[in-house]
Amino acid sequence: MKAAAGFTETKTARTALALLIGIGAGGFAYLIGMPLPWMLGPMIGNTIAAILHAPIAPPARLRPVVIPIIGVMLGSGVTPEIVEALGDWAISFLVLPPFLVVAAGASFLFYRRIGKYDPVTAYFSAMPGGLNEMLILGAEQGGDEKRIALAHASRILLVIGFVALFFGLVLGVTSGGQGGQRWTGLWELGLAEYAVLAACAVAGVYLGRALRLPAAAVLGPMLLSGVAHFFHVVDVPPPTVMVIAAQVVMGTVIGCRFIGASAREVGQDLFLGIFSTIGMLITGLGFAAVVAALTDTDLSQAFLAYSPGGLTEMSLLAFAMGGDIAYVSLTHIVRIVLVIFAAPLVFRWFGRR
Numbered sequence: 001m002k003a004a005a006g007f008t009e010t011k012t013a014r015t016a017l018a019l020l021i022g023i024g025a026g027g028f029a030y031l032i033g034m035p036l037p038w039m040l041g042p043m044i045g046n047t048i049a050a051i052l053h054a055p056i057a058p059p060a061r062l063r064p065v066v067i068p069i070i071g072v073m074l075g076s077g078v079t080p081e082i083v084e085a086l087g088d089w090a091i092s093f094l095v096l097p098p099f100l101v102v103a104a105g106a107s108f109l110f111y112r113r114i115g116k117y118d119p120v121t122a123y124f125s126a127m128p129g130g131l132n133e134m135l136i137l138g139a140e141q142g143g144d145e146k147r148i149a150l151a152h153a154s155r156i157l158l159v160i161g162f163v164a165l166f167f168g169l170v171l172g173v174t175s176g177g178q179g180g181q182r183w184t185g186l187w188e189l190g191l192a193e194y195a196v197l198a199a200c201a202v203a204g205v206y207l208g209r210a211l212r213l214p215a216a217a218v219l220g221p222m223l224l225s226g227v228a229h230f231f232h233v234v235d236v237p238p239p240t241v242m243v244i245a246a247q248v249v250m251g252t253v254i255g256c257r258f259i260g261a262s263a264r265e266v267g268q269d270l271f272l273g274i275f276s277t278i279g280m281l282i283t284g285l286g287f288a289a290v291v292a293a294l295t296d297t298d299l300s301q302a303f304l305a306y307s308p309g310g311l312t313e314m315s316l317l318a319f320a321m322g323g324d325i326a327y328v329s330l331t332h333i334v335r336i337v338l339v340i341f342a343a344p345l346v347f348r349w350f351g352r353r
Contacts, residue, residue: 014057021045021056022252026244038244039251039316040164043157046255051263058256059249064217066246068201069238071218073246074315074325075200075225076237089327092291092305093334099287099306100338103128103280110279115272117147123347125151128280128308129339137344150265153257154273155280159309162281163317186239196234200224218311219333226326247316254313280308297327305331 025045029037049056107126111117117125124138125148138148189197201221208220228234237243258266288302304318311332318328 011057014055015059017054018046018049018056018252018256019059019248021049021054022248022255026248026251034164038247039254039313040160042248042251043160043254046252047157047258048255050256050258050261051266056256056259058253058259060253062249063253066249067217068205068221069242069246070250070316071204071221072197072201072225073238073243074218074319074329075222075227076229078226078230078326089330091295092297092302092327092331095287095291095294096306096331096335096338099283100128100335100342102287103283103308104339106279106283107276110276111151111272114275118144120144121147124148124343126276127339127343128155129336129343134339134343137347141347146261146265147269149257150261150269151273151276153254154266154269155277155308156310156313157254158270158273158277159281159307160313160317162277163304163307163309163314184237184240186241189236189239193234193236196228197225197238200228213333218315222329250313250316277308284308301327304328308335311336 022042022045026038026041029041029044034040046056104126107128108122111122111125112119115122120138120141120143124134124141124143127134134148134152139145204219204221204224205217206220207224208216208218211220213219261269284306285303288299288306291297291302291306292299301318301323304314304323305328307314309317311329314332315325315329317323318325
């Protein structure tokens, strides 16, 4: 019992240290005007701490709590004008499959030829789908779990960093993390509004699981929140301080994914990830330009939608940049669903040949 208590206390202290690093790094990123500071800052800070073997641990128990908050926040951006844009969105979805084929194919060849990964590890490292899903599928087929995890963790980190810095340095978007969104104080919501948002968060998780949605904990609350805001049941997002806390936790979790990896392993995977990610982003920019030419979609929004980061992270980035959250989120949902369903089928065909 004493050993268990000591382990718990140690893990709690390591988690607290990771969160403190996240808060400090987030505050610094905010002060220097970095886009999406409260997620990008903790992500970079804890990645460095993990590489230096600092005694940190991911706030795993907080993640299921904060993800529904992010879902509710993302759903608050749903407006009646979305219906008018569905035609343009359909074209974006039709362009997605060829984009995935080109981006994943080039990334696979890179990991196979340059990184010298075995075919299974290279294949599931290259798939721009969810980290957890690709890790599970890759492990089932005998791939190197650690390399697949590091490949996807580095891709998410690099995509968020590259895209955020591109918007901040090239486009001049230094929003302090809130884009076109105003600060919403804790006192601005009444009890009824808190009750509706809380119901969207809790019931949304169960709805997402019942519908077997990818990233159910964020999509379920996002759907219910979107419906509630669309029909003006509630017209305010969650308080900004809660959204910031959720971003700190998410950034800390991403940074802590590098715990246990040596500096050499992280360096190698980041090196490979940089070139793989740049290739995917250039490909995404090219296909985004096609979408922008065929529709009324702004190139910056299409680029966010085609950037191969995580659903939650890229949706938060769209929020920070004052973008069309619903469009970006839905495009990433379609991408993840396509990859999850197609990746095993293509792999079986690939294996037979």
